[in-house]
Amino acid sequence: MRNFTFYSPTEFVFGRKTEEQVGILLKKYGASKVLIHFGGGSIIKSGLLPRIETLLKAENIKYILFGGAQPNPRSGLVYQGIKLCKRENIDFILAVGGGSAIDSAKAIAAGAKYDGDFWDFFDGTAIIKAAIKIGVILTLPASGSEGSHRSVITKEEGMLKRGAGNEFIRPVFSIINPELTFTLPAYQTAAGIVDMMSHIFERYLTKTPNVDLTDRLCEATLVSIIEAGRKVMDDPYDYEARATLCWSGTIAHNGILGVGRVEDWATHQLEHELSARYDVTHGAGLAVMFPAYMKYALDTDINRFQRLAINVWGVESGSQTPTEIALNGISAMKTFFKKIGMPTSFSEIGALEKDIDFLVSKLFQGKSNNFGAFKSLTPEGARMVYRIACE
Amino acid sequence: MRNFTFYSPTEFVFGRKTEEQVGILLKKYGASKVLIHFGGGSIIKSGLLPRIETLLKAENIKYILFGGAQPNPRSGLVYQGIKLCKRENIDFILAVGGGSAIDSAKAIAAGAKYDGDFWDFFDGTAIIKAAIKIGVILTLPASGSEGSHRSVITKEEGMLKRGAGNEFIRPVFSIINPELTFTLPAYQTAAGIVDMMSHIFERYLTKTPNVDLTDRLCEATLVSIIEAGRKVMDDPYDYEARATLCWSGTIAHNGILGVGRVEDWATHQLEHELSARYDVTHGAGLAVMFPAYMKYALDTDINRFQRLAINVWGVESGSQTPTEIALNGISAMKTFFKKIGMPTSFSEIGALEKDIDFLVSKLFQGKSNNFGAFKSLTPEGARMVYRIACE
Numbered sequence: 001m002r003n004f005t006f007y008s009p010t011e012f013v014f015g016r017k018t019e020e021q022v023g024i025l026l027k028k029y030g031a032s033k034v035l036i037h038f039g040g041g042s043i044i045k046s047g048l049l050p051r052i053e054t055l056l057k058a059e060n061i062k063y064i065l066f067g068g069a070q071p072n073p074r075s076g077l078v079y080q081g082i083k084l085c086k087r088e089n090i091d092f093i094l095a096v097g098g099g100s101a102i103d104s105a106k107a108i109a110a111g112a113k114y115d116g117d118f119w120d121f122f123d124g125t126a127i128i129k130a131a132i133k134i135g136v137i138l139t140l141p142a143s144g145s146e147g148s149h150r151s152v153i154t155k156e157e158g159m160l161k162r163g164a165g166n167e168f169i170r171p172v173f174s175i176i177n178p179e180l181t182f183t184l185p186a187y188q189t190a191a192g193i194v195d196m197m198s199h200i201f202e203r204y205l206t207k208t209p210n211v212d213l214t215d216r217l218c219e220a221t222l223v224s225i226i227e228a229g230r231k232v233m234d235d236p237y238d239y240e241a242r243a244t245l246c247w248s249g250t251i252a253h254n255g256i257l258g259v260g261r262v263e264d265w266a267t268h269q270l271e272h273e274l275s276a277r278y279d280v281t282h283g284a285g286l287a288v289m290f291p292a293y294m295k296y297a298l299d300t301d302i303n304r305f306q307r308l309a310i311n312v313w314g315v316e317s318g319s320q321t322p323t324e325i326a327l328n329g330i331s332a333m334k335t336f337f338k339k340i341g342m343p344t345s346f347s348e349i350g351a352l353e354k355d356i357d358f359l360v361s362k363l364f365q366g367k368s369n370n371f372g373a374f375k376s377l378t379p380e381g382a383r384m385v386y387r388i389a390c391e
Numbered sequence: 392m393r394n395f396t397f398y399s400p401t402e403f404v405f406g407r408k409t410e411e412q413v414g415i416l417l418k419k420y421g422a423s424k425v426l427i428h429f430g431g432g433s434i435i436k437s438g439l440l441p442r443i444e445t446l447l448k449a450e451n452i453k454y455i456l457f458g459g460a461q462p463n464p465r466s467g468l469v470y471q472g473i474k475l476c477k478r479e480n481i482d483f484i485l486a487v488g489g490g491s492a493i494d495s496a497k498a499i500a501a502g503a504k505y506d507g508d509f510w511d512f513f514d515g516t517a518i519i520k521a522a523i524k525i526g527v528i529l530t531l532p533a534s535g536s537e538g539s540h541r542s543v544i545t546k547e548e549g550m551l552k553r554g555a556g557n558e559f560i561r562p563v564f565s566i567i568n569p570e571l572t573f574t575l576p577a578y579q580t581a582a583g584i585v586d587m588m589s590h591i592f593e594r595y596l597t598k599t600p601n602v603d604l605t606d607r608l609c610e611a612t613l614v615s616i617i618e619a620g621r622k623v624m625d626d627p628y629d630y631e632a633r634a635t636l637c638w639s640g641t642i643a644h645n646g647i648l649g650v651g652r653v654e655d656w657a658t659h660q661l662e663h664e665l666s667a668r669y670d671v672t673h674g675a676g677l678a679v680m681f682p683a684y685m686k687y688a689l690d691t692d693i694n695r696f697q698r699l700a701i702n703v704w705g706v707e708s709g710s711q712t713p714t715e716i717a718l719n720g721i722s723a724m725k726t727f728f729k730k731i732g733m734p735t736s737f738s739e740i741g742a743l744e745k746d747i748d749f750l751v752s753k754l755f756q757g758k759s760n761n762f763g764a765f766k767s768l769t770p771e772g773a774r775m776v777y778r779i780a781c782e
Contacts, residue, residue: 001634003406008399014650015394210631212618213639216611224604240601243392247650248604256647259405259638 001210001260008254010147011173014247016239018177019137022052022094023059025173029133031092033062035085037105038096039069043139046183052096052137064088069101072275072282075155078118081108085132094135095171098192099143099152099282102136106151106169109134121164122153123366131168137175140184141246142192142283144199144253146174154276160365161272176250178242186233189245190340191283193229196249197222198286201294202265203258204308205374207301211261218257219311221248226312226336233340266372267293270385273359280349287342288349291334292389295327297375302326346390356386392601392651399645401538402564405638407630409568410528413443413485414450416564420524422483424453426476428496429487430460434530437574443487443528455479460492463666463673466546469509472499476523485526486562489583490534490543490673493527497542497560500525512555513544514757522559528566531575532637533583533674535590535644537565545667551756552663567641569633577624580636581731582674584620587640588613589677591648592685593659595699596765598692599652609648610702612639617703617727624731657763658684661776664750671740678733679740682725683780686718688766693717737781747777 095105111118113130120126136146150165204218225248231241274285306322309315309329486496502509504521511517527537541556595609622632662676697713700706700720
């Protein structure tokens with residue numbers, strides 16, 4: 001186990017009707033003029049937005065509405081949001097939605113307290129030193145952004161997808177009502193399931209020895225996600241299964257499952273190029289990339305993949321070799337992804353084998369020729385993973 | 392799953408040599424005059440205290456030393472500490488030690504910002520509304536107090552052991568270096584193991600349905616504690632096993648294993664009377680009380696005890712009945728407690744069967760005639776549990 005700091009100061013308010021506490025929470029955290037940031041019309045149609053407005057009015061909190069957040073959130077919207085915050089003297093941003101709304105809220109929050117171009121934080125030329133406070137009402141469990149200190153934004157110019165973050169952009173509170181996820185389309189629900197699982201895989205795939213406690217916590221959460229995922233696909237109104245997914249998505253990414261170990265995150269970077277190029281939903285891209293990456297990285301630690309197969313996917317050990325068991329685990333994962341309606345190959349998301357060189361060149365743009373902590377990924381390695389994903 | 396708030400804002404700084412960051416952390420949290428509160432001479436003998444003093448001097452932080460914390464911390468010391476804080480204008484309390492030092496630090500921190508008698512917080516006649524900030528350097532993983540917002544104090548007059556707490560007394564940081572636990576006596580190590588396991592049992596024993604995710608997280612942590620506990624008893628200098636115990640002890644009690652469910656805590660109250668009456672180490676008292684309580688509560692939910700036996704204690708299901716499996720789990724727990732040197736019956740801690748009526752009368756003093764959320768405990772029920780503990 002390596003040294004670590006675990007710091008997750010977000011106040012998570014979880015359960016039925018908890019969005020009704022939003023006015024009180026905003027007051028508690030000192031909000032006086034709020035930017036409510038959200039995506040498309042679903043939260044208007046569902047009546048959630050008007051309800052939030054009523055709750056803010058009841059506490060005499062001023063607000064302005066700022067919609068337009070979209071999957072793989074874009075820099076253009078962030079620039080608009082920053083301008084709005086500065087002009088309107090916004091002192092709190094309330095993100096209502098999933099990772100897209102939260103991530104663009106985070107970028108806006110940091111950019112509004114910075115004189116330069118907010119993209120400086122994302123291309124690594126500046127560090128966030130202040131941000132407007134952020135709160136969340138979660139409607140899509142997936143990104144874990146409601147409990148993380150990171151944001152991922154795509155710059156339209158060049159379609160570069162990059163991450164940034166530090167403590168200043170961590171939400172001070174996150175309201176998580178599983179009921180708000182009942183009406184999510186099946187595809188978004190499934191993509192969310194893959195997204196949260198992938199946050200655990202990125203932590204599970206480590207070379208750090210003696211991290212059994214966290215390994216077991218990762219496995220426990222993965223098993224719960226798979227079980228709840230199956231239930232939710234059968235009955236979208238299953239509160240308990242929705243609740244399990246919501247809380248799993250949060251703890252998958254608030255740090256608790258990654259303490260004391262070197263995490264990987266190579267597969268996320270491989271996927272970012274897919275969603276930047278084809279605008280595929282992040283979770284769907286991950287469903288394509290994770291089986292491919294795991295096959296590629298199999299020889300790095302066959303015991304770890306064997307353990308994952310047995311403890312999470314329920315593969316019987318029997319008389320099989322460790323490699324057979326590990327590969328059966330990856331097959332079981334692909335079967336599960338397909339079962340919940342996710343793609344598992346390039347062709348299913350409209351990605352083209354002939355684009356692989358382009359994807360790899362984008363992937364290594366501004367990076368050294370070698371990344372990934374579990375199995376070091378070179379341009380040749382990345383090409384190989386993308387090729388496996390074509391199968 | 393029930394509605395819940397999960398809020399664990401403590402900054403946990405974990406790993407080798409992390410105590411070297413104490414000066415910087417105190418600065419970060421605005422300390423200018425610190426009360427260093429600790430127990431006996433072990434942290435002086437080990438050289439830890441002089442090292443801490445050097446680190447504070449390096450950051451120009453003023454401090455005064457206040458030792459004397461003892462197991463089952465007493466109100467007398469708390470009164471002294473409060474007087475000292477008020478006289479010396481202390482603005483930060485650094486607890487160095489285990490649950491005793493941390494719990495008395497918490498009571499002092501609250502009492503120093505209160506005009507009345509601090510015991511008001513513990514007998515429920517007042518609520519903590521302010522406290523001096525608290526930081527921790529942990530030397531004994533057991534109580535989980537380094538990540539909790541609770542304190543337990545024994546009032547000498549009448550030997551009443553009672554708990555109190557709220558967010559004001561939660562440590563702002565906790566430094567956890569497993570190396571500092573290498574030299575703990577075996578008995579204290581073992582009592583710590585039982586203590587942290589018991590914090591999970593109190594959460595695991597619930598009647599709230601559909602909490603499988605948290606059940607699995609509880610089981611994962613219990614299995615890790617048992618495995619690491621065995622290793623540490625064989626080799627006290629096993630860093631990885633010590634680290635597993637340290638982090639398990641923290642997450643066992645920072646709330647993450649209890650979200651969404653009604654917790655029990657009846658066994659803790661049963662034990663508090665033992666440690667108040669016989670001054671037995673809390674963990675040792677729990678090793679006596681938990682097997683007895685579980686036998687008493689067996690019929691409340693046989694499936695839960697069966698699951699615990701199989702998933703945590705590795706009991707084979709085979710052709711046994713659920714009751715046999717559950718009882719085998721309790722036996723396995725007793726065997727483990729004995730193996731690590733813990734008592735499992737009244738006689739081993741010098742407790743007397745003839746005192747049971749006295750213990751029960753103390754237990755229900757100032758309480759209604761009925762408590763415990765898993766199996767409701769009446770005076771007759773409590774007598775029965777104590778009687779089972781005599782076996």
